[in-house]
Amino acid sequence: MERARQLLVILSMSTYAMFPIAGQVLQAQVPSHSSSEPASQGASQEIGPSSAHQQQQPEYQIDVESPLVLLDVLVTDEDGNVLSGLKKGNFRVLDNGKPQVITSFGPAEDPITIVVLLEYSGAAYDYFAYKGAYWVSGFLDHLGERDWVALVTYDLKPTIQIDFTRNKAEVQDALANLSFPGFSEANLFDAVIDTLEKLDRIKGKKAILLVTTGTNTFSSTTLDDTMNRIKKSDATIFCIGLAESEYISRSGGFSIGYLQAKNQLQTFADLTGGLAWFPRFEGEVPSLFRSVVGFLRSEYDVGFSPPSSALDGRYHKLRVQIVGSDGNPLRVTDAKGRRRKITVYARDGYLAIPRQSD
Helix, strand or coil: CHHHHHHCCCCCCCCCCCCHHHHCCCCCCCCCCCCCCCCCCCCCCCCCCCHHHHHCCCCCCCCCCCCCEEEEEEEEECCCCECCCCCHHHEEEEECCEECCEEEEEECCCCCEEEEEEECCCHHHHHHHHHHHHHHHHHHHHCCCCCEEEEEEECCCEEEEEEEECCHHHHHHHHHCCCCCCCCCCCHHHHHHHHHHHHCCCCCCCEEEEEECCCCCCCCCCHHHHHHHHHCCCCEEEEEECCHHHHHHHHCCCCHHHHHHHHHHHHHHHHHCCCEECCCCHHHHHHHHHHHHHHHHCCEEEEECCCHHHCCCCEEEEEEEEECCCCCECCEECCCCCEECEEEECCCEEECCCCCCC
């Protein structure tokens, strides 16, 4: 990492407006898992009926599937201040414009489960690889002792450096001992899809922190493939761009290729209810990492069960509204009594998978 520090010579740049939630981290009381692995990784506990109940079982039973669409929702005012204390009745969920009955609701209470997906390629003479590793080492300081984190790097292909662990020192050691990047390729699309595939085996809330230039060089999959895969996932993606300062300093503006890369990362975040940042100064990064952790700790878990007729195999657009007891938009004011707009962060939609028939 000493080499990383030597390479990180940041050119003079203009200021950049950060997401104001950076200082608004809620301190949630998070119950610890009883197992040594994330609760979502272990096999689910089988709860058998009591003997008395077994004797009362009918000769037949009907299994009814009730698909549940779960949303992780963050609510802030326009200044980025988290709105806490909201009730189930304050949330209205629209599925393709149709109001849904909220069947599950509560503030987020589980420990954070997050994959750090780091671009670590030999592009730009290894510069961005070392810069990204140096930044990521600072992210670990913002996680709690009960949070789970995994480290995956990618160049030509993704590599799991550290599987899910609560031992942040183990991840720090892995970052410090990364070898020289082996390939100059940065196959972003393949890495995102591969990570989402692996996260499908993890139950419960999970997230990806994608630290990257946004460049995709030689992936076997396309942007459309990646977006379609993201739409099937319930993981939230946060993106930190590595190359903002270098690109603006090189030509005084941004190339079309870099603007496309930024747009890709912004789309990944928007589809999943996450956020994307493109810092120009290294000093901005700690606040952005605080925002990621604050986001995950301040969410509400909102769920609804769509009717069978809605399970049409298509992508459904979702919209979450915050309302008062009268059903009108909730009125929020600041300390001076000025009305503030409400901002809701939630994934854009979900894939309505048809129920499988016997």
